[in-house]
Structures are given as structure tokens and as C-alpha cells.
Amino acid sequence: MDTTTPLLNLINVSKRFGGIHALKGIDFEVRPGEVHALVGENGAGKSTMMKILAGVITDYEGEMRWRGQPVRLKGPRHALDLGIAMIHQELSVMPELTVAENIFLGRQPLKGGVVDWPRMFREAEASLAELGFEHVNVRDTLDHYPLGVHQLVEIARAITSGAQLIIMDEPTSALSPMETHRLLELTRNLVEGGDKSVVYISHFLEEVTWVADRITVLRDGEKITTLKAKNADKQELVRLMLGKETEFFEESYIGAREVEDTHELREPVLTVRGLSKPRAFEDVSFELHAGEILGLYGLIGSGHFELGEALYGLLKPTSGEMVLSGKPLRGNPRRAIDRGVAYVPPSRRSGLFLEKPIYQNISLPWLAHISGFVPSVAKEVKVADEVIHRVGVRPPDPLKEVVFLSGGNQQKVAIARWLVELPKVFVVSEPTRGMDVGAKEEVMHILKEMSAAGVGVLLISSEPETILAAAERILVMAKGRIVEEFVDQQVTKEMLLAAAAGEMVEQPA
Amino acid sequence: MAQKSAETTKPPSKLRAFLAKSREYAPVWTLLVLFLFFSVYSDSFLTLENMGNILNQVSLLAIMGTGITFVLLTAQIDLSVSYMATFTGVVAAYYTAAHMAQPWPILVALLAAAFLGVINGVGTAWLGIPSFMVTLAMSLIASGLSLWLTHGRIIFDLPPLANILGSGRIFGIKWLVIVAALTLLVGHLILRYTRFGRYVYMTGANPKAAELAGVNTKGIVTAVMVIAAVTAGLAGVVGIGRLGSATPTAFDGMLIDAIGAVVLGGTSLFGGIGGIPQTVIGLLILGVLRNGLDQISVDIYMKTLITGIILLVALVFNIVFAGKKEG
Known part of the structure; x- marks a missing residue:
């Protein structure tokens, strides 16, 4: 040769x-x-x-x-x-x-x-x-x-x-x-x-x-x-x-980040105890506090996405309980929304109406609140216009169909919907998948701003960078169980992977 | 496959817009072309009387088509509507013949239709059976009920109201046409201007996303199946008045035309796109086509063939463009 x-x-x-x-x-x-x-x-x-x-x-x-x-x-x-x-x-x-x-x-x-x-x-x-x-x-x-x-x-x-x-x-x-x-x-x-x-x-x-x-x-x-x-x-x-x-991603790409324990000062907004669903997750317990970003990391198939679905009423747990602001949380997405739970699914396509204009994507959960039995398009557009400017959707045109936006901007629309009425708990799955670093930064900024406004953010992801970029406290799931909690320490990507895989990673050297 | 990545091949927005527009307006062009064609090639087509005939001919389809439009917008289908129409007409006539006080026979008949619609809806939305299977079974049930109630005989005792609406006139206009127009109008107002209407469109556009946004998609699907059943029932009640009798197979043959008209108008079989204005265009295309073919004395045995070919072309168009919703 x-x-x-x-x-x-x-x-x-x-x-x-x-x-x-x-x-x-x-x-x-x-x-x-x-x-x-x-x-x-x-x-x-x-x-x-x-x-x-x-x-x-x-x-x-x-x-x-x-x-x-x-x-x-x-x-x-x-x-x-x-x-x-x-x-x-x-x-x-x-x-x-x-x-x-x-x-x-x-x-x-x-x-x-x-x-x-x-x-x-x-x-x-x-x-x-x-x-x-x-x-x-x-x-x-x-x-x-x-x-x-x-x-x-x-x-x-x-x-x-x-x-x-x-x-x-x-x-x-x-x-x-x-x-x-x-x-x-x-x-x-x-x-x-x-x-x-x-x-x-x-x-x-x-x-x-x-x-x-x-x-x-x-x-x-x-x-x-x-x-x-x-x-x-x-x-x-x-x-x-x-x-x-x-700001966030350079250190997360290198793979180390300080997580600190700030949650003791805050009240828990969501308490999950012994939650189980066969073939999804088992005996999951944790607390989410107002104003914190809690990272939930796991490899694909470890049950973390399903846990997110359960919090939003998409999956019915077979045992255990979820308590939101002192009252049990159960039912369907509509009831979850009314109780102050918001959710963004891991796949953008399943959460958005691509052929419909931005304003209809944003107003759908709030139609009854924005106007009565007869929706007022003018009011919907006004509401949508405000939130998409806040999250920086480009172009900021509420009448444009979502399909014409880039992936990052589509994701911003998916999140912006939940700024119309700020939730107590925001469950967001894989918010930065397939996005360029600029768009990732912007999405992280929005999550940080929401937590600063008192929202408890549960950030679910299989991308260690995403978790490390924003989470203040990190839970790791493997095979349906929470296997590790990182608080008050320096966390690296390797530590996350090792915990999620349930084994020490052989570092290729 | 690889071309699907957003980064690479999104057709220029002008082309997309043009494709979207041509899809949107193709039915209108079809209607105009057919209309002009028959106006030129037939002396008897373009007369006031014949225009009235066309409206009269499509009125029953219009009432049924209103409900089908709702169903298709949620990306479901209802293959039982024509049998429901027959069944509802039979029930109304049956209780009239049994001397039930008016207007109860009509109300009972419509309620029975609504009940069958609920079964369609529950089977589709809650049990997860594909709507075309549930409604196929329902078409047999409705048809079977019609046969059982009549024992195959024709009932000539009709509710007076059905007679008026089916064959009466007011100010020279047929009640039938007025009922059809009102049904279409109410359907349009609901779809275009109410929250429920928005939920119907969003459920069809992306059922998963609608559920995630808090829409009770199962409830919406059930509701549209009930609406389709009730409009079919209304068509049946008015229809027996028009025919002057209730037979156990009176409207069974209308199924293809009713669904065909809605699809011809441009309402997507994949849900979320379309509406009553499109259905009106589709009804007129079908009406003009059927009527026009009679006027130009085409071989009577070719009528069905030609109608079928035009329906197929429209379906191809519908699917080719709707299937390419996004790149």
C-alpha cells in the first residue's frame, strides 16, 4: 500500500x-x-x-x-x-x-x-x-x-x-x-x-x-x-x-463543575416518595426545592425520562406518592398544568405543532385563561409576542410557523409556552439536544432565570454537559433507581458516567 | 433520508409557499375548470334551475360532510356515517309508525345516533382501536339495526317535521338546502371561532403535543365521533322526508361521496388542515361533476368511473402534498 x-x-x-x-x-x-x-x-x-x-x-x-x-x-x-x-x-x-x-x-x-x-x-x-x-x-x-x-x-x-x-x-x-x-x-x-x-x-x-x-x-x-x-x-x-x-459550557465540556448545597435554605415544592412504575423506575424518592435547578442524569433507558412523564401525569405510577405544595399530585397533564407543573418532552417534535404558527403553540395550554369560549387571536398573539421576546426566539414573529425556525429556536418556543404563567415545578427533558453552543447557552439562561424567579427546575438529560452546565444539585439514575446524589462537591463528567453505568469507567489512557 | 436534516435541504421558502398555496387552491381551480367545461359543453348546465338542482343534490352530503370534516381534522375517519343516517331515519320512522308523540321520534333517533357515536369515540380514543375498524364494525351494527327494526320493509309513516325539512319549501327555497347551509355554518363557526374548534385542529395536527399542552385529546376524539354521528343522523331524518319513506338501506351508498367530498375539498386525511370552507368546495366539485356528466349525456355507465378517477386524483394530490408537511 x-x-x-x-x-x-x-x-x-x-x-x-x-x-x-x-x-x-x-x-x-x-x-x-x-x-x-x-x-x-x-x-x-x-x-x-x-x-x-x-x-x-x-x-x-x-x-x-x-x-x-x-x-x-x-x-x-x-x-x-x-x-x-x-x-x-x-x-x-x-x-x-x-x-x-x-x-x-x-x-x-x-x-x-x-x-x-x-x-x-x-x-x-x-x-x-x-x-x-x-x-x-x-x-x-x-x-x-x-x-x-x-x-x-x-x-x-x-x-x-x-x-x-x-x-x-x-x-x-x-x-x-x-x-x-x-x-x-x-x-x-x-x-x-x-x-x-x-x-x-x-x-x-x-x-x-x-x-x-x-x-x-x-x-x-x-x-x-x-x-x-x-x-x-x-x-x-x-x-x-x-x-x-x-459562560456555562466551556467548563462543562472540560467536564468539571462545583455543585453546592443551597437547597437547605429553601422549602421543598415537590416531594416524591417511593415512586415506582414497573419497567420504568423503582422506589424513587427526592425533593425539589423552589428556585433550584436539580439535575437528573442517566443513560438512555435508565428511567429518568419516564420519571419526568410521571410527574406530568403522562405515566401512572403503580405505587409511591408525589406531593406538590403539600397536596398529592396525580391525574393528567391538564391537572398537572393547573397545579403548576410544566413539562417539555425530550423530543421537540412530540411537543410542538410544527405547521402551526408560534402563537398557537404557545397559547394552547392557556386558551381558557387568555380568553373565554371564543379565543381571541389578538390576545393570543400579544401573549405569545411577549414571551418569545423574553426568551429571544428569532425571528420574533408570533405568526410564523414553527417549522421555519431552527432547532434551538423551536426549543425556545417549547419553553416560552411555560412563561405565560410561571409554573411551580418545571420538568424539562433534554432541552439542548442537537443545538449549537450559542443556543444551548441561551436555553440555560432561560432556565436560570426561571429558577431565580422561584421555579423549581428538574433538568433531565442524558448529556452530561447539559447537566453540568446548569444543575445546582445532581441526581443520577441507573436501571430505574436513583443511585447517586452529588451535593457540595466538584463533579466531573467521568463521575456522572461512572455513577450512571454502575461501574468504574475504564478511562481510555 | 439524509436530506431530512434541517441544516441542509429546506426548499426555498418561496417554493414552499407556492406548493402550500397550490395545494390550498387546487380544489378551487378544479371546481372552476369543471364549471367552465360543463357551461361550455352543455346548454342546460348553466341555468338558475340547474344550479338549484346541484345545491339540492349535495344537501344531504353537506349535512353528513360537516361531521366528517370534524373527524378528519382530528386525523380519524368514520366509515359508519351513511349507515348511521339510514339507521336514524329508520328509528324516526319506526317510532312515528308506532304512534309516539311528535317530535319525540326524531329526538330519540338522534339520541340513538349520538349513542352509537359515543361507542365509536370510546373505541377509538380510550380502547385504542383504529377508528376505521371501529366505525367499520359500527356500520354493520347500524345497518343490522336498520334491518332488524324494519324487517326489510319500507316504512311510509314519517315525522311531519322530516317531511317539511326534506321536501318542503319556504320563500321558494327548499328547506333541505337551508338545513344544509345552517349545518355547514354552525360547523364552521365552531371550528373557526371556539376553543373546542382549536382543540380539534391541534389534536389532529399533533395528538401527542396536544395532550402535552393539556388538551383532553380522548375527549376531543370522542366528541368529533359524536358530532359525525349526529350530523349523519340529521341527514337521515331530513333524507327520509326527501325520499318520502324510510328503507333499511336508504343512504348506505352515500359513504364514498360524503368522505370523498370532504377530501376533495382539501381537508387533510392526516388531520389538522382543512375546514368547512374546503368541504363546501369539495361538495360543489362533486355536485357539479355528477350533475354535469348527466347534462352532457355521457355514457351513463361511465359516470361512476369518471367520478372515481377524479376522486383518486384528488386523493393523490392530498397525500402527495400533505405527506410532505415538513422536510
Whole structure:
């Protein structure tokens, strides 16, 4: 293998979407046998660049070279034929099919026109063994296995299809620490032979500095720099990525934060005792105080989102009690709202009416309060206008449909709804998922302002940065139970992950 | 798949606006084209009398369609409306024949329809059975009740009020048309101007989000199923007056036309988009089409085929554009 010719080059590549310059004159190079990490905030141009590499976007300016030869991809199929495979953030596996079928999806070995099952099982086993995963039975359907194996199957699929360049987009975002560790080792093993390369996109900087040979930093569509991972300093990387002073998130990206115990001075507004719901959470007890931001951290599937739903009356607990301002809390969302509980679900789409104007999204819980039996659009617009200015929705036009807003601004609308009448308890799940750092900061500001106004905020998230950026006190859930409380101490991301995984994380060193 | 990311391919807002507009106005253009076509190719189409005929012909559909509009706006469907209409007409006639004092037969009949609507609603909203299955079963139940009550016979004893509303006139205008117009108007006022109407739209636009905003979505779905049943019942009561008798299958065949008219007008099968004005356009399209095909003496055996093709085209349009609600 000629190691002097790069496997892939981008030369002065630019891409515009309407008026937005998504990529500006990018030069990028992947050498054979390297892991090249791509870091940057959302909107920095990572996904646009990946889509160009994978043949999804074909109308760009500039040149792409594959093994030194200029090439213009015609589509994803063309990229695959050349040997470029992309592993998507949202996995494209079929849980109902067997592991082997998933690996050979769309190109099952045939014998006389029918699928050659023995051969498919044999080859699937061989490819998984090569990746060091002999314990997976390729005859089982994929839903027998955790997400880590799903990811593995995608990688096995890419390799058996003969991919030379594998693009991994946030491959660890849904994985447990153990699974993450294994995936990182696997990634290193992949490139050891010197003929395969990986483009690795992640915002987990520890992973990136551990797994990558080189790191390219993108910001606002421009390449800021490419540096050797060995020399990279996390703090420096964050500064390069963000390019500006940030209040909450810089320290949370680095991963340490002081939490302090301020709640003894305040009265509990919500008391939860022994709350249980089979297959969701068990024997959960905690207090939420007026004016505090209580972080509730857990890995996906640990029951923290379900706990949020229960507080809002979306799930009926089978035992235990919830007491709000001295009176039991039960019933449906309507009653929860009337008692002063507000809720934002983890998925924005399930909480918003995308095709409806902002004002209708905001006024819906309050229609009876804003006007009588006949809603007054003028009053609704006035109410909406006030709260969206307070949270800084851009553009601040209450008549605009929510679908036209960016993700961050959609989230601000979802939160702004609960500023019309300030709740006592604000349960907010995953408020900053998929948002750029600027928008995250703004959302955190709103939460801080609400807590300053006396609202008890329960901040539920699977993103340690989000929890560390705002929480004053942190509960960690694992397998449906609260396993740890952090008060009055320095908390790091590793501590959160370790508590949530119920094991000491093996720090990749 | 990858194109769906918000960052990349959102069509320019001008194009989006144009698509949205063309979807919104396509039924109006369809109506105008059909209207002009029949006006040119038939001497008898564009007359005052014939216009009155068209209104008269779509009146029963309009009463039924008002309730169907509510149901479709919540992203549900009701396949039992035409059988409910038959059933309600039969009940009103049955108790009239049994010498129950007026106007009780009509009230009992409408209450019975409402009760069947409640079953549709509870089955859909609380038991979680898809509305098309519940209402399909209900269509058999309503039809079965009609047959059972009449034993297959025709009842000629009708409530006097049904006779007046079905075939009477006031100031030269048919009561039937007035009842239809009033039903549409009341439906429109409720949908457009009341809190309940807003809840109907929001429940259809995103049921989960509506529930999260404190809307009693199960109650809303039940309510629209009851509204559909009662408007169907009203159509049945007025309808027997128009036919002059109650038969056990009188209005069964109206189902396709009633749902078709609402969808033709542009009310989305996926909920949240549409309304009574759209339904009025849809009714007129269907009315003009049916009437016009008669006027230009097209092969009578092709009428149904042509109507079906036009309905299919409208559905394709409805789904192609409604399916692309967001990128």
C-alpha cells in the first residue's frame, strides 16, 4: 500500500444552501491507515462535509480526489462502490431481522436465486470474529442485543462491503461507557492494517483525543486547523471549536463543575416518595426545592425520562406518592398544568405543532385563561409576542410557523409556552439536544432565570454537559433507581458516567 | 433520508409557499375548470334551475360532510356515517309508525345516533382501536339495526317535521338546502371561532403535543365521533322526508361521496388542515361533476368511473402534498 498518496482529498471545497455558506474552501485529507477526527459545534459544517464524502451532496464547488484521482461522486451508491461507507448517527439497522441479515442487508449471498443462509451465517460469523465479537449469535434477531451491537453490525456491514473509508457520525452517542470503550478499541484495530481509514465525528473530546491520529476543527463552515491528536489539549480544542467566550459550557465540556448545597435554605415544592412504575423506575424518592435547578442524569433507558412523564401525569405510577405544595399530585397533564407543573418532552417534535404558527403553540395550554369560549387571536398573539421576546426566539414573529425556525429556536418556543404563567415545578427533558453552543447557552439562561424567579427546575438529560452546565444539585439514575446524589462537591463528567453505568469507567489512557 | 436534516435541504421558502398555496387552491381551480367545461359543453348546465338542482343534490352530503370534516381534522375517519343516517331515519320512522308523540321520534333517533357515536369515540380514543375498524364494525351494527327494526320493509309513516325539512319549501327555497347551509355554518363557526374548534385542529395536527399542552385529546376524539354521528343522523331524518319513506338501506351508498367530498375539498386525511370552507368546495366539485356528466349525456355507465378517477386524483394530490408537511 502506497502510504504517501492520501486515500482521500478535498481541495478547496465550498457549499452553499441558499444564502448560507455551509462550507468555505475546505482542504481536507485522509491518509491510509489513520483515524481522522472531525470536531466542531452543530452547524460548523461537519454533516455537510460528511454528506459530500458519502456522495449524498453532489453539487459542491471544489474537487474531491480518491487515491489521488479526481472524482465527482454521482450519489451514495457511487461512494459505496468506490469504498466509502457512512455509519449514520441514527442507525439504519432492522431490529426484527437476524444479525447476519443486517450485516448483509441488500446483498445477501444467493444460491440459485434464493438466499444462501448457511453461507450468510458463516460469513457473518467470520466478519464479527474479525472484529473481536465472537459472543454474538448471528442467527439471533438484532433486538436481542444492546445498542452497542447494533453499531457493531453497521460497522461489520461497512467492512464486508469492502469499504476502505468508514465515516462514523457520533457513533458513541447512545452507547454505555463500556460499549464506548470497546468501540474505540475496535476503531483503532480497524486501521491497524494500514489500508482502511476512519473519519470519526464526535463531540466527546476524550474519545476523539484517544482514538484519532489527527483532528480537524471546523467552525462556521471553515477549517480552523488540523492538528496531531497526541498534542491536542482539550481546553484548547474547545476554544478552537467555540471561538468565543462561553459562560456555562466551556467548563462543562472540560467536564468539571462545583455543585453546592443551597437547597437547605429553601422549602421543598415537590416531594416524591417511593415512586415506582414497573419497567420504568423503582422506589424513587427526592425533593425539589423552589428556585433550584436539580439535575437528573442517566443513560438512555435508565428511567429518568419516564420519571419526568410521571410527574406530568403522562405515566401512572403503580405505587409511591408525589406531593406538590403539600397536596398529592396525580391525574393528567391538564391537572398537572393547573397545579403548576410544566413539562417539555425530550423530543421537540412530540411537543410542538410544527405547521402551526408560534402563537398557537404557545397559547394552547392557556386558551381558557387568555380568553373565554371564543379565543381571541389578538390576545393570543400579544401573549405569545411577549414571551418569545423574553426568551429571544428569532425571528420574533408570533405568526410564523414553527417549522421555519431552527432547532434551538423551536426549543425556545417549547419553553416560552411555560412563561405565560410561571409554573411551580418545571420538568424539562433534554432541552439542548442537537443545538449549537450559542443556543444551548441561551436555553440555560432561560432556565436560570426561571429558577431565580422561584421555579423549581428538574433538568433531565442524558448529556452530561447539559447537566453540568446548569444543575445546582445532581441526581443520577441507573436501571430505574436513583443511585447517586452529588451535593457540595466538584463533579466531573467521568463521575456522572461512572455513577450512571454502575461501574468504574475504564478511562481510555 | 439524509436530506431530512434541517441544516441542509429546506426548499426555498418561496417554493414552499407556492406548493402550500397550490395545494390550498387546487380544489378551487378544479371546481372552476369543471364549471367552465360543463357551461361550455352543455346548454342546460348553466341555468338558475340547474344550479338549484346541484345545491339540492349535495344537501344531504353537506349535512353528513360537516361531521366528517370534524373527524378528519382530528386525523380519524368514520366509515359508519351513511349507515348511521339510514339507521336514524329508520328509528324516526319506526317510532312515528308506532304512534309516539311528535317530535319525540326524531329526538330519540338522534339520541340513538349520538349513542352509537359515543361507542365509536370510546373505541377509538380510550380502547385504542383504529377508528376505521371501529366505525367499520359500527356500520354493520347500524345497518343490522336498520334491518332488524324494519324487517326489510319500507316504512311510509314519517315525522311531519322530516317531511317539511326534506321536501318542503319556504320563500321558494327548499328547506333541505337551508338545513344544509345552517349545518355547514354552525360547523364552521365552531371550528373557526371556539376553543373546542382549536382543540380539534391541534389534536389532529399533533395528538401527542396536544395532550402535552393539556388538551383532553380522548375527549376531543370522542366528541368529533359524536358530532359525525349526529350530523349523519340529521341527514337521515331530513333524507327520509326527501325520499318520502324510510328503507333499511336508504343512504348506505352515500359513504364514498360524503368522505370523498370532504377530501376533495382539501381537508387533510392526516388531520389538522382543512375546514368547512374546503368541504363546501369539495361538495360543489362533486355536485357539479355528477350533475354535469348527466347534462352532457355521457355514457351513463361511465359516470361512476369518471367520478372515481377524479376522486383518486384528488386523493393523490392530498397525500402527495400533505405527506410532505415538513422536510
